[in-house]
Structure formats: C-alpha cells, structure tokens
Amino acid sequence: MELLFVALGGAILGTIARYTLPRRAEYGVLVVPAIGTAAAAVVWVALTWLGMAWDSGWIWLISLLAAAAVSYGSALLIGRGREAADERLLAALSAGTATA
Template identity: 75%
Template sequence: MELLFVALGGAIFGLAARYALPNRAEYGVALVPAIGTAVAAVVWVAMTWLGMQWDSGWIWLIALAAAAAASAVAALLIGRARAASDEQLLAQLSAGAAA
C-alpha cells in the first residue's frame, strides 16, 4: 500500500515539475509525471530491499526527493533537447525550401 502512496507522490512531483519548468510544450503531458512515478517506485523498492522499514521517515524522504530531482532534470533536459532539435530541423527545412 505504501508503494502506491509513494508512486502517487512521485507523480505529483512530476506534475509540479512539468508545469513549473520551461519548455513544457516540447514534450507530452504524461512523460515527466511518469518519470517521477517510476523513479519513486524504483527507489522505494530498492530501499526496502536494502532493509529500510516502510514506516521510517528516511525512506519517504529519499524516494520522494529522488523523484523530484529526476522529474526536474528530465523536464529541463528533454525540453532543451527537443527545442534545439526543432530549431535545427526548421533551419534544415528552411534551407531546403530556399534552394
């Protein structure tokens, strides 16, 4: 049950990162929240395999902080890469149309 809650927390951090950071028009609506969800769940399971108890505050802090960080990094990197790729493709298409 706790895995469901931590996954939901990761999705919420992913949504927050999607709408708080720039270039959100460059990628899909569900991409960053899905990354946050996956990271939170994987970190949670890894921490439980390492022996951390689910009622410890540290496991929650580590899993949700990892989800928030991964969501923010993914949103920034994906948005920047897609914007650069779109500009490059536009330049190529514009050069081809002018020739």
C-alpha cells in the same frame, strides 16, 4: 500499499515539475509525471531491498526527493533537447536539405 502512495507522490511531484518549468510545450503532458512515478517507485523498492523499513521517515524522504530531482532534471533535459532538435529541423527545412 505504501508503494502505491509513494508512486502517487512521485506523480504529483512530476506534475509540479512539468507546470513550474519552461519549455513544457516541447513534450507530452504525461511524460514528466510518469518519470517521477517510476523514479519514486524504483527508489522505494531499492531501499526496501536494502533493508530500510517501510515505516521509516527516511525512506519516504529519500524516495520523494529522488522523484523530485529526477522529474525536474528530466523536464529540463527533455525540453532543451526537443527545442534544439526543432531548431535543427527548421534550419534544415529552410535550407531544403531535410529528408523525410
């Protein structure tokens, strides 16, 4: 049950990251929230496998901070990468050298 709650927290943090950072028109609506959800769940499971108790405050803090960091980082990287790829494609199309 706690895994569900931490995944929901990761989704919320991913949604916040999506709407607070620039270049959000460069990628889909659910990309960053899905990344935040996955990051929170993976970190949570890894920490429980390492022996951290599910009722400890530290597991919650670490999992949600990791989800926030991964969400913000991926939103910045995906947006920047897609913008650069679009600019390269526009330059190639303008020069007439692009192929489908």
